[in-house]
Amino acid sequence: MKQGLSKIMVAVRLRPMWKKEKEKGEISIVKILDRNVVILMDPADVMAEEKVLGKHRTKEKQYAFDFAFEENAPQLELFKHTTKFLCEGVLNGFNSTVFAYGQTGAGKTYTMLGDEQNPGIMFNTMKEVFKHMKRHQIDREYTIRVSFLEIYNENIKDLIMISNDVLDLREDPIKGVQVAGLSEIEVHTPDEIFELLVYGNKNRTQEATGANETSSRSHAVLQIICEYKEKDAGVKAEIKVGKLSLIDLAGSERAAKTGNRGLRMIEGANINKSLLALGNCINMLHENNSKGQTNYIPFRDSKLTRLLKDSLGGNCRTVMIANIAPSSSNYEDTHNTLKYANRAKNIKTNVQRNVLNVEYHISQYTDIIGQLKLEIQGLKLQLGQGGNAGAALNHNMPSKDKRND
Ligand code: ADP
Numbered sequence: 001m002k003q004g005l006s007k008i009m010v011a012v013r014l015r016p017m018w019k020k021e022k023e024k025g026e027i028s029i030v031k032i033l034d035r036n037v038v039i040l041m042d043p044a045d046v047m048a049e050e051k052v053l054g055k056h057r058t059k060e061k062q063y064a065f066d067f068a069f070e071e072n073a074p075q076l077e078l079f080k081h082t083t084k085f086l087c088e089g090v091l092n093g094f095n096s097t098v099f100a101y102g103q104t105g106a107g108k109t110y111t112m113l114g115d116e117q118n119p120g121i122m123f124n125t126m127k128e129v130f131k132h133m134k135r136h137q138i139d140r141e142y143t144i145r146v147s148f149l150e151i152y153n154e155n156i157k158d159l160i161m162i163s164n165d166v167l168d169l170r171e172d173p174i175k176g177v178q179v180a181g182l183s184e185i186e187v188h189t190p191d192e193i194f195e196l197l198v199y200g201n202k203n204r205t206q207e208a209t210g211a212n213e214t215s216s217r218s219h220a221v222l223q224i225i226c227e228y229k230e231k232d233a234g235v236k237a238e239i240k241v242g243k244l245s246l247i248d249l250a251g252s253e254r255a256a257k258t259g260n261r262g263l264r265m266i267e268g269a270n271i272n273k274s275l276l277a278l279g280n281c282i283n284m285l286h287e288n289n290s291k292g293q294t295n296y297i298p299f300r301d302s303k304l305t306r307l308l309k310d311s312l313g314g315n316c317r318t319v320m321i322a323n324i325a326p327s328s329s330n331y332e333d334t335h336n337t338l339k340y341a342n343r344a345k346n347i348k349t350n351v352q353r354n355v356l357n358v359e360y361h362i363s364q365y366t367d368i369i370g371q372l373k374l375e376i377q378g379l380k381l382q383l384g385q386g387g388n389a390g391a392a393l394n395h396n397m398p399s400k401d402k403r404n405d
């Protein structure tokens with residue numbers, strides 16, 4: 001991964017038609033061409049065309065993305081093109097974010113988590129990170145930690161260490177946006193992680209809604225934190241920290257469509273608040289980047305955008321996977337997702353390596369001071385015996401080391 005300006009990568013993934021959709025007589029209105037073009041047809045046109053063969057389609061919409069995956073694309077294929085290239089970067093101290101966007105039932109959780117037979121991006125990323133880490137371990141010392149949280153009703157909850165505590169976001173000038181009190185679990189093998197992910201995912205707030213029985217009303221964020229220092233760095237080491245955030249967003253459909261009332265409606269409003277804020281930030285960043293404007297970016301409008309601030313506006317390589325369904329009844333949501341994804345294409349982020357310059361091995365340092373003291377004593381003795389090296393000596397005394405910027 002290189003430092004410097006980088007565009008958000010946008011990929012679209014079409015899920016297969018469900019059996020029950022086929023049984024209901026739904027027709028497919030999405031086509032993928034050349035692995036990067038998505039064609040969305042207006043269901044009314046498709047129906048009309050079935051009656052009047054050869055009718056010219058006027059309302060067909062075409063979008064081009066970095067990648068477009070057709071309905072049978074395997075999990076590994078998706079991983080290979082969207083996330084694999086970020087793994088080496090996170091081990092070298094760069095930040096990256098991958099998020100899955102789309103309406104409920106479009107395949108976000110399948111893409112990010114998957115199942116045991118077809119593990120998704122989260123597990124494949126861990127495997128890849130460990131594979132690369134082994135190679136680097138010859139000259140580096142690594143610590144790999146993960147955290148898993150959800151944002152539900154604008155509250156942040158730990159998905160691994162369960163408690164009723166609502167966690168707060170803080171901005172650290174060096175480390176960026178941090179979630180205070182969030183547990184970080186050290187992992188030693190990728191296999192430990194799948195169970196942890198399934199466990200965490202079960203702790204997500206899931207409610208039956210009118211749109212989909214297992215609809216997830218929360219945003220889930222897995223962060224993989226890779227910290228390392230060079231083994232032969234001497235008395236002063238730079239600790240480098242890379243953070244890879246993998247995000248399974250809540251459904252992007254409008255609350256009205258699910259026919260929700262009461263509590264569900266409030267949840268809907270909050271989900272919309274976070275996704276709306278995300279949409280506003282994407283729009284503003286798009287305007288700034290494509291038209292050279294300097295609009296204020298409203299990251300502070302929601303928990304999700306505050307958390308994603310680094311990922312969208314700043315120091316991060318970002319990938320958006322827009323999940324879509326093929327069936328005609330999802331036309332409006334699919335259209336909205338494609339428009340959303342299309343706007344995200346032009347956003348640029350500025351990727352930098354995260355370096356924390358810290359003093360370490362204090363014991364080594366005190367050893368050196370001890371040795372120097374002995375040397376000084378010896379020299380003073382020599383001085384007492386004649387010669388005047390005192391001024392030069394004082395000048396060369398090691399002072400307490402300062403942090404580099
Ligand atoms: P979301 O998280 O967006 O609400 P899910 O990932 O839960 O949607 O997907 C809904 C259903 O569709 C699940 O049963 C899932 O297994 C299936 N599904 C989604 N995408 C795919 C895919 N690419 N291949 C096979 N099944 C899929």
Ligand code: MG
Nearest residue numbers: 108109215216
């Ligand atoms: Mg889901």
